Amino acid sequence: MAKRTAPIDLSDSFEKIPVKIFPDINLGSEFVAGQIAALIREKQQQKEKCVLGFATGSTPKTLYAELLRMHRKEKLSFKNVIAFNLDEYYPIDNNALQSYNRFMRSHLFDHVDIHPKNIHIPNGEIKKEDIKEHCRQYEKMIRDAGGIDLQVLGIGNNGHIGFNEPGSGIYSKTRLITLDNSTRIANSYEFANISQVPRLAITMGISAILKSKKIILMAWGSGKAAVIKKAVEDDDAEQVPASLLQNHDDVTFVVDEAAASELTRNKSPWLTGDCEWTPTMIKKAVVNMALKLKKPVLSLTNTDYNEYGLSDLLVEKGDAYEINLQVYYMLRDSITGWPAGKPNAHIPAHPERSEPYPKKVIIFSPHPDDDIISMGGTFQRLHDQLNDVHVGYQTSGNIAVTDEFVTRFLDFAVGFEEIAGIDTRKSGKILEDARRFLKRKKSNQVDTPAIRSIKGLIRRCEARATCRYVGIADENIHFLNLPFYETGTIEKKPMSEKDIKITMELLRTVKPQQVYCAADFADPHGTHIVCFNVVLESLKRIKAAGDDWIRHCWLWLYKGAWQEWNIEEIEMAIPMSPDQVLKKRFGIFIHQSQKDMVPFQGSDSREFWQRAEERNAATASLYADLGLTHYAAMEAFVRWHY
Numbered sequence: 001m002a003k004r005t006a007p008i009d010l011s012d013s014f015e016k017i018p019v020k021i022f023p024d025i026n027l028g029s030e031f032v033a034g035q036i037a038a039l040i041r042e043k044q045q046q047k048e049k050c051v052l053g054f055a056t057g058s059t060p061k062t063l064y065a066e067l068l069r070m071h072r073k074e075k076l077s078f079k080n081v082i083a084f085n086l087d088e089y090y091p092i093d094n095n096a097l098q099s100y101n102r103f104m105r106s107h108l109f110d111h112v113d114i115h116p117k118n119i120h121i122p123n124g125e126i127k128k129e130d131i132k133e134h135c136r137q138y139e140k141m142i143r144d145a146g147g148i149d150l151q152v153l154g155i156g157n158n159g160h161i162g163f164n165e166p167g168s169g170i171y172s173k174t175r176l177i178t179l180d181n182s183t184r185i186a187n188s189y190e191f192a193n194i195s196q197v198p199r200l201a202i203t204m205g206i207s208a209i210l211k212s213k214k215i216i217l218m219a220w221g222s223g224k225a226a227v228i229k230k231a232v233e234d235d236d237a238e239q240v241p242a243s244l245l246q247n248h249d250d251v252t253f254v255v256d257e258a259a260a261s262e263l264t265r266n267k268s269p270w271l272t273g274d275c276e277w278t279p280t281m282i283k284k285a286v287v288n289m290a291l292k293l294k295k296p297v298l299s300l301t302n303t304d305y306n307e308y309g310l311s312d313l314l315v316e317k318g319d320a321y322e323i324n325l326q327v328y329y330m331l332r333d334s335i336t337g338w339p340a341g342k343p344n345a346h347i348p349a350h351p352e353r354s355e356p357y358p359k360k361v362i363i364f365s366p367h368p369d370d371d372i373i374s375m376g377g378t379f380q381r382l383h384d385q386l387n388d389v390h391v392g393y394q395t396s397g398n399i400a401v402t403d404e405f406v407t408r409f410l411d412f413a414v415g416f417e418e419i420a421g422i423d424t425r426k427s428g429k430i431l432e433d434a435r436r437f438l439k440r441k442k443s444n445q446v447d448t449p450a451i452r453s454i455k456g457l458i459r460r461c462e463a464r465a466t467c468r469y470v471g472i473a474d475e476n477i478h479f480l481n482l483p484f485y486e487t488g489t490i491e492k493k494p495m496s497e498k499d500i501k502i503t504m505e506l507l508r509t510v511k512p513q514q515v516y517c518a519a520d521f522a523d524p525h526g527t528h529i530v531c532f533n534v535v536l537e538s539l540k541r542i543k544a545a546g547d548d549w550i551r552h553c554w555l556w557l558y559k560g561a562w563q564e565w566n567i568e569e570i571e572m573a574i575p576m577s578p579d580q581v582l583k584k585r586f587g588i589f590i591h592q593s594q595k596d597m598v599p600f601q602g603s604d605s606r607e608f609w610q611r612a613e614e615r616n617a618a619t620a621s622l623y624a625d626l627g628l629t630h631y632a633a634m635e636a637f638v639r640w641h642y
Contacts, residue, residue, distance in 0.1 A: 010273035014233045014264040016246045019253045021260045025220045025529075028254050029062035032152065032216055036067065037076050039150055039214075044080050051082045051142075053151030053209075054108075055162075056100040057187075058526065059218050060152060064107040065494065071112045078114040082145050084138075085121040086153070086162040087203040090131075090176060092124035097446075097489065098190045099124060106491075122174075122202035131202065135174040139208055151212035155219050158182050159227050159240035163203035166239045170247065172205035206244055215251040217242065222563060223522045225262040228255060233264060258521070271309050277316055279330065284568040285310055286327040287626065291567075296627030297328045331628055335573045339378045339637075340387045340514055351572035351639070352514075352554070358387040359513040362506070366518050366531040367397040368463035369591040372470075373608045374560030375516060376584035377576040377616075378635050383471045390476040390510050392503070393463055394531045395485035396456035398447075401593045403438050406454055410434060446489055456481075462591045469587050478506055484530055495530050495537070503538040511549040515539070519557035519638070520564075528562070539642050555640045561608060564615040565636045567622045572639070575631035576616065585609050 012019065022028035036052065043050035054060070070076040085104060094101040101121050109119055120141055126134050142148060153161050158180060164172060165180040177200065184197040191197050209215070219228050231242035232253060238244070245251045260266055269275050270285060289308045290297045302320045305313060317323050333349035336342070340359045341352035361382055365371035371379055371391055382389050437448055447455070460479055467477050480502050484493040507515075517536075521529045535555075543550045556572065559565055576584070588609040589595065595607065606614070616633035624630035 011265040011269065013272050016236075017232045017251055017253055019228075019232055019255060019260065019263065022254070022256055025062050025256050028218065028220070028256050029060075029066050032063050032218060032254055033066035033070060035216065036063075036150060036152075037070055037074075040076065040078070040081060043149070044077070049080050049082050049145065051084070051145045051147065051149045053148040053204075053212055054083055054085050054104060055152050055154045055218075056085065056087070056103045057154050059154035059220060061107060061526075063152070063218065067108060068111050078112040081114050082118045083109070083114065083120060084142055084145075084148060084204075086209075087201055088122040088124045089198040090122075090124050090200040090202050091128075092198055094123070094125055124202065128176075131176045135176070135202065138204070139174050142208065142211075148212040150214045150216065151209055153209070153215060153217040153242075155217055155224060155227060155231065155242050156183055157186055157223060157227055159231060159242045161206070161209060161217070161242050161245070163201040164206050164209075164241045166241065168206055168241050169238055170210070170244050171207050174202070174204045174208055177201055177203055206241060210244070210248055212248075213250065215245060215248055217245065217251065217253045219253065219255045219259040221256070221521050222258040222261055224255070224259045228253065228259050229262040229264075229267075268309065270312060275312065277313055279326070282313065282317070282323065283327050283330050285313065286323060287331075287568045290626055291622070294625070296625070297331065298324050298627050300324050328627065331623065331626060334570055335575060335623070335628065335634075337381065337575060338385065339381055339572065339574050340385060351637075356513060356552075358385070360388045360390070360510055361514040361516070362390045362392055362510055362512045363516045364392045364394055364518065364531065364535050365463075366394050366523070366528045367400065368393050368395075368459040369397070369466070369588065369594055369608065370518050370528075370561055372466050372584065372587045372591070373612050374518060374520070375558045375574075375635050375637075376587050376612070377580050377633070378516075378558075378574045378637075380470055380580070380583065380587075381574060387514075388476070389472055390478060390506075390512070391463075391467055391472060392478045392480055392506055393460075394480050394482050394503075394534070395527060396452075396479075396481050397459045398452045398455035399489070401455035401458050403441065405458065405593045406434070406451065407438060409454065409458055452486070458593050459591075462593060466587055466590045469590060480506065482531070482534065484534075485527065492526060492530060495533050499530075499534045500538050500541070503534050504542060507538055507542060508547065511547075511553075513549075513552050513554065515553060515555045516637075517555060517557055517640075518559070518561070519640075520559035520562040522562040532557075536640075536642055543642065555642055556637045557640050558635070558637055560612050560615055560635070562611075564619060565638055567619065567626075567636075569638055570619075570636040572637040573619065573623065574635045574637070575620070575629075576633040576635065578632045581613060581616070581633050585613065588612065 022031060040050045085100060088100045092099045096102060104121060122138060123134060155161060158166055160183060163177055163179060165177060165183060179199055179201055185194060188194045188197050230240045234243060236243040236246045265272050275281065286297060289304065289310065290300060293304060300320055302314060305311060305320050314320065334351060336351055339352065340361060341354045341357060342350065343354060343357035345354050363371050363379060434450055434454060437451060464477055482499045482502060484495055484499050487493060517532055518528050519532060539555065616635055619634040619636050620631045623634065
């Protein structure tokens, strides 16, 4: 009997660069760290130097954390490592908070046994007339070291690698370059505002990068999905510098599932070979086809399916009409005005359970305004429908308050005390010290604990006012002040046991049947992902401990501040009337410290109320385009099974 051969996997047939996809950033970073560690140890056995090229930015932080763990726990030595960094802002002080010199020291070099003479980073302090020679010498040092054995890269939203912006040629050398405005905006999360982001940078050129013996490019999050597809699947082009890596013989892209979401193998897997037609996959295929063809779902024809590459679906499921109905019903059934379930109603396809009613609910808000920004309409519905709604504000959000707003707050505090005739001997000193610090504060200087406390108080007052506006009782407002956030800088600590303990205590106190948690991980500061992981780990531990109530607790994820769910992902959509949209807007306006120019706002220049309204309106329009009722706005949710 002939031996059956395994089917050929064609899922990556559209990809011109090998891509390894991991469930999350931690597993991806562990893989890359393992590759680096294996190379270091191999070179050590051969008594050779290991020349590594390092990247900076948010992407490699978890990689460096894993390398530090391996150094401390697994005795990974860096004594034979020679390090070359890709780039540096120009001009910038080497000790500035945002300098890549400081970044590498604080994240890696100061904590391992690498010899200082083996650390090479472009110098942001060098005189401009000396830059060309500095760049020439930098490439010479790489050659003298024997070339880079392994180069680690990140990728910008516009496809840049290092600071090689769109238009950088394949033969470009290490040089001073003008930063693209989109890059400056994307990197503005590191600075108080866009005006402080340097306009120039020194970067290794594409040709220098391509001379590396091995290259690993990392990308995390849905914000990188579109450019990953361009770099991997489209033809190589100078307008997407990362695509030029197609010309290298040993390059691997290491990404998480979110960053891989636009690859054909995930976006349209039916084009890459056999596809398992689950209800979720059918919904994804039909919804994307309908939107591309600009047709309501119920108007799609057999011809549309065949021309869109879905002939296999027709063969398996039959006529287009039956498939259209199946998808239409899935979309229709996701829409509800009862986010906690409709009481005394038996609706099998409803997103939520009818019982128990009313429900105990916790809304976890990473910052003191994410609740109202991302799910303000649903927040109001949950309360109006008599559910016992609690809000857990996970961090103080203090770094997002401007110094000018603190000054205004201090003026009010002093004036209030004078009017009330309060003895100001103690508080007056605190206020005066705060005034003095702000007056002398240098650019990028970290706030004192007192200033951070004042900024945190401002945000707590706004959050309380918002909850009262919705109707939430004071005893249902919980300020968790998770310790990982309290650094006074953009850079946060990793999730800790204390963060988890605080969160578990609230969960066990309330014993909710519903938990809402932020999942817009495009937040450039990384706060949202840490807050999500804290909640998820807390729920998992409570479940493992066998608490009875946890069996009935559902976790719903929301977005809105930084991104929105794709329509095919949405499992619960809460419609809003024009009046409800306005009410949500006014709730967001209560957060006056976050109005107008907010520090560390990221690459989206719109205010948060504008982002929320436009995203909610866009979701409602997409439902209408697919043939459903056209509401003014919709807030969207996806259930997470933990």
